[in-house]
Amino acid sequence: MKVIVCVKQVPDTKGGVQFNPDGTLNRAAMLTIMNPDDKAGLEAALRLKDEYGAEVTVLTMGLPKAEDVLREAMAMGADKGILVTDRVLGGADTWATSTTIAGAIRNLEYDLIITGRQAIDGDTAQVGPQIAEHLGLPVISYAQEIKIDGDSVVVKRLYDDGYHMLKAKMPCLITALSELNAPRYMTPGGIFDALQADITVWGRANLVDVDDSNLGLKGSPTKIAKASDKVRKGSGEKVNLDAEESVSYIVGKLKDKHVI
């Protein structure tokens, strides 16, 4: 059984958000991490390796430094790492990104492709289903549980008001929620091996059945008209009183605003 896991290197927006004195986002000061939903997808794949001896290939598209997330994935137990990087791929929206990744995956054999549901930088949740569409595969998104049943997968698919248990024949694509599992840690031996491991690097020339007009910024149907750091609602009052005074303060405000 062969499993491909798509991962993305993202800035760590959770907790570690840094601002410049003028209130804008200080990207340079932010650490990068493996996107949490992707990491849960990787863990799901590694469990298939533990149970069925699946071969796990991690694939990422990004700048050359995105190699770091591949090494991290290999230190956790992935077998192979593929970095898709090329100047012509820069500025891609989800359409161009999914076209690129599908073009890379056409080189590979697979039974299952797992992506994260969404990345914490863009929060679009679009690339996974779009890869499936480009490759003509069934897609099951928002996976909370993944099991293998013969030549099929059985997936618990989360909805706003419950879940469906879905069965799809492989090959297929699944998008994973971070609630799926608790990813394992890298092992010291794994880290050592991963530092030595060969990473496969692919560029534009390695993409199969992909037209230049569908790549990078030029191949992106969506264009950014304007981007700005969010103007946050200004903070109001803040008081530091004893408990009794605090209660009077809040009650007073609720009365002023006719809440009570």
Place this chain on the structure above:
Amino acid sequence: MGLEEYKGVFVYAQQVDNQLSNISFELIGEGKRLAKDLDTDVTAVLIGSDVKGLADELAAYGADKVIVVDDPELKNYRTEPYAHALASVINEYKPDIMLVGATAIGRDLGPTVSARVATGLTADCTSLEIGDFPLNPIPGQEQKHKQLLMTRPAFGGNTIATIACPDNRPQMATVRPGVMQKLDKVEGAKAEIIEFNPGFTPNNKYVEILEISKAVSGIKDIMDAKILVSGGRGVGSPENFKILEDLAEVLGGQVSCSRAVVDSGWKPKELQVGQTGKTVRPNVYFAIGISGAIQHVAGMEESDIIVAINKDEDAPIFDVADYGVVGDLNKIVPALTEAIKAELAAK
């Protein structure tokens, strides 16, 4: 084919178990506003099995036309037959704009359909406008008019971006539930009904539904609450949420919570406020023991009045609170409940 052949604002009318979701009416309301600027009308696309009867309700909320795709294969939501239905409608009727709710269904259907009809999709929009792209003229580049400008948060809510789709049609967006305004219901309003069936032949992409499980909690939707008493990790334990429930009760409100509380298993996911939970805009939002991570703030900052209680005076929640109280929630919250009770009794 020329882009000018694409006309009209289409919205995906999401239904589950033959009940229209609120987002469907919100999209019609927003669609009508956009359609006015474009001098066009709004078409709701209703997909399901035995759903034709829902068309009148869509009309009552402002839909001018309803395209009904009705087929037994569409009984429950599955990506493939629904994507085939919506993509076929787009290819047949060629809308200028296609809006889909950013729900657990729409965020699966939208990307699949956009890839199939080869157009762009902007996710999780919080504001839509008709305008020029580029916003200001750039020498050597054509400025296109009457474009859909789609605004959305990114980087966990730290930045906002406005996005256009100038060279492909339809211009597609998923829209966050709870943000757009639905119109007042006009009983008896009628829409033009168009029945369309592209034919459904199961293939490898049709997944099998083995089991359907509904959350049978009877919990009221926090998106409808006027007052929310929301707790975070600082509440300390699931048992201690009792003091929040008491406060909510005297105010006729409801309890909600942060992601940390859901992750700890203290409260169900449907009570979660924030980027991966629900967007709420109550009259009063109490943030109690919530530090105010940016992902949480993204889901509640539109509340009319925000009251924060936290023992950490540097907690980021104070940056968005109208009234911030630094202190011990265990002392303040029960006393606050009693004080409000006394106030209400005195009236």
